[in-house]
Amino acid sequence: MERPRLKKGLGQHHLRHPGLCRPLIDFLSPAGDRVVEVGPGGGVLTEALLAADARVTAWELDLAWAFTVARRLNSPDLKIVVGDALEVPWELLPDGIKIAGNLPYNVATHLLDAMLEAGGRLRRLGVLVQLEVAERIVAEPGSKAYGALSVLTRARAEARLLGRVRAGSFVPPPKVESAFVGLTPRADRLTGECWIELRRLVHAAFGQRRKTLRNALSARWPRDEVADAIATVGVEADARAEQLPLEVFVSLSDRLRSV
Numbered sequence: 001m002e003r004p005r006l007k008k009g010l011g012q013h014h015l016r017h018p019g020l021c022r023p024l025i026d027f028l029s030p031a032g033d034r035v036v037e038v039g040p041g042g043g044v045l046t047e048a049l050l051a052a053d054a055r056v057t058a059w060e061l062d063l064a065w066a067f068t069v070a071r072r073l074n075s076p077d078l079k080i081v082v083g084d085a086l087e088v089p090w091e092l093l094p095d096g097i098k099i100a101g102n103l104p105y106n107v108a109t110h111l112l113d114a115m116l117e118a119g120g121r122l123r124r125l126g127v128l129v130q131l132e133v134a135e136r137i138v139a140e141p142g143s144k145a146y147g148a149l150s151v152l153t154r155a156r157a158e159a160r161l162l163g164r165v166r167a168g169s170f171v172p173p174p175k176v177e178s179a180f181v182g183l184t185p186r187a188d189r190l191t192g193e194c195w196i197e198l199r200r201l202v203h204a205a206f207g208q209r210r211k212t213l214r215n216a217l218s219a220r221w222p223r224d225e226v227a228d229a230i231a232t233v234g235v236e237a238d239a240r241a242e243q244l245p246l247e248v249f250v251s252l253s254d255r256l257r258s259v
Helices: 018-028 045-050 062-071 105-117 131-138 148-153 194-208 213-217 223-232 247-257
Strands: 034-038 054-060 078-082 097-102 123-130 158-166 177-185
Touching: 018 097, 018 148, 018 177, 034 045, 045 054, 045 062, 054 062, 054 123, 054 177, 062 078, 078 247, 097 177, 105 131, 105 148, 123 131, 123 158, 131 148, 131 158, 131 177, 131 213, 148 158, 148 194, 148 247, 194 213, 213 223, 223 247
Parallel strands: 034 054, 034 097, 054 078, 097 123
Antiparallel strands: 123 177, 158 177
């Protein structure tokens, strides 16, 4: 079967064979479940999901590849929607949905953010992203990769690295390595105004990494109020954002919310 050409502008890097997806399949345990797949591309992950007895709804932006995958796999358990995954109404999906996908590098964090906004409707998310992004997602306080993405992901989900994927495992090979990440939404995730304020504080805290937390936050809140909040939660005056766990950011957000 003749295959469509790959479009560089869409960040298309397709996996070579289904065996590469084993870490993701093991994490999702998709047998009998409805799985929403983002960007099936050549259908390698789709094939692995179907082989694991999942019922797959795949969102593919490229019409030619959507048609090719549908014809090649020809499965009653596969439904392909031609559309942009950035426009998927994740918050309207039925409860209990699982998500899988080889996320395009240029929109991976935007997609992940949108997915996690759906919160408790999602049971598990298994995604393939650039290794650097994966390391930032699962980074611990005090590590070089720890930042706003680490904190905000942790506020909504438990995340773990499932395995690395070499550049040569894709067609065409990207210039960087990738990794599978598994995420399980937290039952106690923040929502509403609490989430909005936490996100605002975390971005301010990491917006100027060379500054102390007090100086970084003082760009948005009164310096005296920031100093009082930091002292109240038991943080040293010269502490920096990359040293602090999620719980400290939540406490600071609570104290500065009304300022």
